[in-house]
Amino acid sequence: xxxxxxxxxxxxxxxxxxxxxxxxxxxxxxxxxxxxxxxxxxxxxxxxxxxxxxxxxxxxxxxxxxxxxxxxxxxxxxxxxxxxxxxxxxxxxxxxxxxxxxxxxxxxxxxxxxxxxxxxxxxxxxxxxxxxxxxxxxxxxxxxxxxxxxxxxxxxxxxxxxxxxxxxxxxxxxxxxxxxxxxxxxxxxxxxxxxxxxxxxxxxxxxxxxxxxxxxxxxxxxxxxxxxxxxxxxxxxxxxxxx
Numbered sequence: 001x002x003x004x005x006x007x008x009x010x011x012x013x014x015x016x017x018x019x020x021x022x023x024x025x026x027x028x029x030x031x032x033x034x035x036x037x038x039x040x041x042x043x044x045x046x047x048x049x050x051x052x053x054x055x056x057x058x059x060x061x062x063x064x065x066x067x068x069x070x071x072x073x074x075x076x077x078x079x080x081x082x083x084x085x086x087x088x089x090x091x092x093x094x095x096x097x098x099x100x101x102x103x104x105x106x107x108x109x110x111x112x113x114x115x116x117x118x119x120x121x122x123x124x125x126x127x128x129x130x131x132x133x134x135x136x137x138x139x140x141x142x143x144x145x146x147x148x149x150x151x152x153x154x155x156x157x158x159x160x161x162x163x164x165x166x167x168x169x170x171x172x173x174x175x176x177x178x179x180x181x182x183x184x185x186x187x188x189x190x191x192x193x194x195x196x197x198x199x200x201x202x203x204x205x206x207x208x209x210x211x212x213x214x215x216x217x218x219x220x221x222x223x224x225x226x227x228x229x230x231x232x233x234x235x236x237x238x239x240x241x242x243x
Contacts, residue, residue, distance in 0.1 A: 006126045006127070006128050009127060020240050026112045027113075033113055033114070039107075040219060040220055042098045045098045053088065057086060058079075060080075112243075115223065118223070124230075125147055125228070125230045129233070129234070130143070130200065132199040134199065135199055135202050135203060188225075188227035190210075190226035192213055193215070194215050200212055
């Protein structure tokens with residue numbers, strides 16, 4: 001069991017919780033994770049591109065000219081692929097199937113590996129509860145800001161110092177000047193709650209770099225896409241009970 005800290009919405013330490021080794025202390029297998037990601041993305045792929053064959057193109061029912069006597073090649077339809085405006089021979093169709101099958105236990109194991117990685121790298125924050133008093137993006141943004149400034153390790157990196165060359169002006173040398181620039185790290189937070197909450201859903205909807213999902217929609221791609229993970233204590237409890 002892993003003993004992990006629990007915070008409140010104000011980013012204050014309020015307790016601790018034990019995390020099951022079966023879910024939060026699993027050794028990473030990159031090959032399995034890759035297979036699960038490929039399967040999930042393939043199954044979510046929408047078949048959009050479609051070209052019409054000679055049987056779908058409009059017109060072409062009448063023979064262009066008689067079979068013999070014109071001196072031209074034989075043709076039965078102007079919708080033939082070799083004619084301009086005709087059907088496409090080997091173009092993409094909407095009947096293609098990109099579905100990939102993956103064992104249920106393998107899929108679960110890959111999710112456990114992603115969760116274990118968050119715990120191992122201290123990228124997981126557990127909250128005792130997560131509530132929004134009103135439908136306000138500002139309210140939810142303030143909650144995330146509290147977690148970023150008080151708990152998350154500062155990731156704002158200072159770029160290398162840029163030294164200006166000595167400038168000669170009226171035979172006087174000016175001292176070296178150093179210009180410092182800071183690169184702002186983009187927010188990347190996935191928030192998991194135990195069940196649907198309309199106030200939280202619409203409060204988080206317009207925030208850039210943050211996504212809110214309930215426990216039923218937990219998936220590997222989102223866990224890997226977002227750098228930090230925030231979960232309620234109730235969601236962790238239900239996750240352990242489910243698996």
